[in-house]
Amino acid sequence: MNTFDTAELICYGNATYSGNGTSSAALANSTSKITVKGNLICTGTGACYGAVALGSSQIIVDGTITVPATGTYIWVGGVSKTKEQYEPTSTRPGYREYKNGSAIVWVKNPADPVWLALTVVSGSGGGSYLAGTAVPISANAAPAGKVFDKWVLTSGSGTIADANSAATTFTMGTGAATVTATYKNAPPSAKYIKLWGKVTKYLDNFGNWLLVIFCFGWIWMAF
Numbered sequence: 605m606n607t608f609d610t611a612e613l614i615c616y617g618n619a620t621y622s623g624n625g626t627s628s629a630a631l632a633n634s635t636s637k638i639t640v641k642g643n644l645i646c647t648g649t650g651a652c653y654g655a656v657a658l659g660s661s662q663i664i665v666d667g668t669i670t671v672p673a674t675g676t677y678i679w680v681g682g683v684s685k686t687k688e689q690y691e692p693t694s695t696r697p698g699y700r701e702y703k704n705g706s707a708i709v710w711v712k713n714p715a716d717p718v719w720l721a722l723t724v725v726s727g728s729g730g731g732s733y734l735a736g737t738a739v740p741i742s743a744n745a746a747p748a749g750k751v752f753d754k755w756v757l758t759s760g761s762g763t764i765a766d767a768n769s770a771a772t773t774f775t776m777g778t779g780a781a782t783v784t785a786t787y788k789n790a791p792p793s794a795k796y797i798k799l800w801g802k803v804t805k806y807l808d809n810f811g812n813w814l815l816v817i818f819c820f821g822w823i824w825m826a827f
Contacts, residue, residue: 605630606631606633607632607636607661608636609633609636610634611636611637612637613636613637613638614638614639615640615641618640618642618643619643619644619645620645620646621647627651627653628654628655628656629654629669630654630655631655632656632661633658633659635660635661637662638662638663638664639663639664640663640664640666641666643665644665644667644669644670646670646671646672649672652674652675652676653671653676653678653679654670654671655669655678655680655711656680657679657681657707657709658682659707661707662707664696664709665711668711680703680704680708681705681706682704685709691703694710696710699711699713700713717734719733719734720735720776720777720779722762722780722781722782723783724783724784725784725785726785726787727784729741729774736776737775737776738765738774739773739774739775739776740771740772741772741774741783742771743771743785750787750788750789751788751789752787753786753787754768755767755772755784756783756786759781759782760777760781761779762776762783764783
């Protein structure tokens with residue numbers, strides 16, 4: 605993709621070059637201007653340049669520039685520039701500026717990763733994570749007389765894999781989140797009392813024989 609003189613060209617997708625000779629994904633000369641809404645990609649096996657700005661030309665890239673390991677990221681005003689060799693300040697906000705003389709190449713700043721805070725109340729696993737990260741979380745040991753009940757998403761967004769499991773995973777949403785381990789009263793413990801038995805007989809006051817049977821076994825009682 606080349607421009608000369610005062611021409612202006614807008615590419616609404618990616619610009620790709622793949623060949624064996626000296627090549628560039630975008631070349632602007634004189635006072636021309638190229639705007640690429642997508643990415644610049646050069647995969648040639650020869651001398652491969654991502655963006656070439658000569659004279660007083662300008663190239664604006666809204667995506668990324670990709671070249672082989674032996675390629676040249678940017679050639680501006682007759683000087684090669686690596687990805688890290690941009691100007692300390694940019695005349696185009698939100699873009700990295702590569703400049704030499706009157707020739708300029710602007711490449712949109714890559715988005716910095718956004719770290720989101722996860723707070724785990726009564727458990728472990730809290731920290732800072734990227735959106736979409738599956739984080740292992742574990743509830744603390746239950747207090748005396750209590751057992752683990754469930755996890756509750758107290759604030760923020762995200763997904764609890766198994767809210768009823770003391771050890772599970774939480775997948776981060778699009779913002780900070782707080783999850784809380786909750787507890788409930790432990791069920792009563794079961795105790796058993798053994799009964800023994802015998803069979804006997806005796807006379808009542810009216811001269812009648814009475815047969816008394818004491819049965820043995822176990823009874824369950826809750827305390």
